[in-house]
Amino acid sequence: MSNLVADGPLRVLVARAVFPDVIEPLRAVAEVETTPDDAIATPEALRQRLADKHGAFITGSERIDAALLDACPQLLVVSTMTVGVDHIDLAACAERGVTVTHAPDVLTETTADFGFALLLAAARQVGEAERYLRAGQWKKWSVDLFAGADVHGATLGIVGMGRIGQAIARRAAHGFNMRVLYHNRKRLAAHLEDDLRASYRELPELLCESRHVLLALPYSPAAYHLIGATELAQMQPGATLVNIARGGVVDETALAHALHSGHLGAAGLDVFEGEPAVNPALLAAPRLVLTPHIASSSIPTRRAMAQLAVDNLVAVLQGQPPITPVA
Numbered sequence: 424m425s426n427l428v429a430d431g432p433l434r435v436l437v438a439r440a441v442f443p444d445v446i447e448p449l450r451a452v453a454e455v456e457t458t459p460d461d462a463i464a465t466p467e468a469l470r471q472r473l474a475d476k477h478g479a480f481i482t483g484s485e486r487i488d489a490a491l492l493d494a495c496p497q498l499l500v501v502s503t504m505t506v507g508v509d510h511i512d513l514a515a516c517a518e519r520g521v522t523v524t525h526a527p528d529v530l531t532e533t534t535a536d537f538g539f540a541l542l543l544a545a546a547r548q549v550g551e552a553e554r555y556l557r558a559g560q561w562k563k564w565s566v567d568l569f570a571g572a573d574v575h576g577a578t579l580g581i582v583g584m585g586r587i588g589q590a591i592a593r594r595a596a597h598g599f600n601m602r603v604l605y606h607n608r609k610r611l612a613a614h615l616e617d618d619l620r621a622s623y624r625e626l627p628e629l630l631c632e633s634r635h636v637l638l639a640l641p642y643s644p645a646a647y648h649l650i651g652a653t654e655l656a657q658m659q660p661g662a663t664l665v666n667i668a669r670g671g672v673v674d675e676t677a678l679a680h681a682l683h684s685g686h687l688g689a690a691g692l693d694v695f696e697g698e699p700a701v702n703p704a705l706l707a708a709p710r711l712v713l714t715p716h717i718a719s720s721s722i723p724t725r726r727a728m729a730q731l732a733v734d735n736l737v738a739v740l741q742g743q744p745p746i747t748p749v750a
């Protein structure tokens with residue numbers, strides 16, 4: 424069943440506070456309801472706000488499910504300014520003829536930069552060292568003060584070799600002279616492996632051969648707790664784990680144990696299973712750098728993500744093909 428094109432004025436909800444100048448072109452094709460206070464609507468409030476809308480501009484914090492779609496019969500298009508679409512029930516959208524668009528490519532390099540920042544910060548204990556200094560605990564230079572692991576020249580295992588994984592591999596191989604291993608649903612073409620200087624491994628082999636492991640895979644139910652106690656035990660003693668994928672990929676309690684026991688050298692997390700709530704076990708764990716889901720958050724990139732989401736909405740509402748539909 425497909426939603427009908429409106430005969431009256433088109434209406435769009437911009438569900439969060441977004442750069443006003445980027446949103447402006449939407450006003451030429453639709454009446455726009457904005458969210459200046461940036462409040463995250465409850466599921467019920469989001470249903471109410473979208474009930475008479477034809478288009479939705481959302482972020483990863485707004486969940487689009489079958490119940491919401493059934494309450495919003497005029498909805499034609501959902502445009503998320505994220506690349507990840509795990510907050511959208513794609514099958515339910517397809518069944519109801521609702522087009523879904525997302526924002527790939529524009530955030531790849533910025534997110535890869537941050538993945539590397541988190542890897543460096545975790546391996547070199549930047550977070551703990553800064554807290555130590557600010558707390559007035561620094562009394563003398565010492566040989567082993569915050570002595571961490573080297574990143575340059577080490578083996579990096581990347582789980583998820585999509586656009587972001589590949590951008591990280593490029594930095595690692597070409598900038599940091601690292602040996603790069605990767606695991607992916609599909610093995611890359613040989614010329615890409617050569618270009619990235621990356622070798623394919625099954626997950627257990629990748630975990631046991633890598634000094635540092637970085638997770639950059641898209642989330643699906645199959646990825647739930649992909650890294651649990653068993654996988655953490657397969658990692659090298661002293662290894663580093665970095666997660667810029669989704670919180671659900673890592674069993675957070677098992678990770679906290681692996682840090683407390685000393686088996687894992689360090690970890691860096693930008694994403695959390697219950698975000699914005701953070702598991703207290705993580706807050707209490709040592710050698711762990713925590714950031715609030717900001718890997719794509721540079722000003723130019725956040726503007727580009729919002730711009731692409733707006734361009735997608737305008738295209739679909741004008742009856743043209745979306746620029747970046749969810750495949």
Ligand code: DGY
Pocket residue numbers: 483504505506507508530716718719720
């Ligand atoms: C995405 O785009 O999916 C990110 O996680 C949000 O920055």
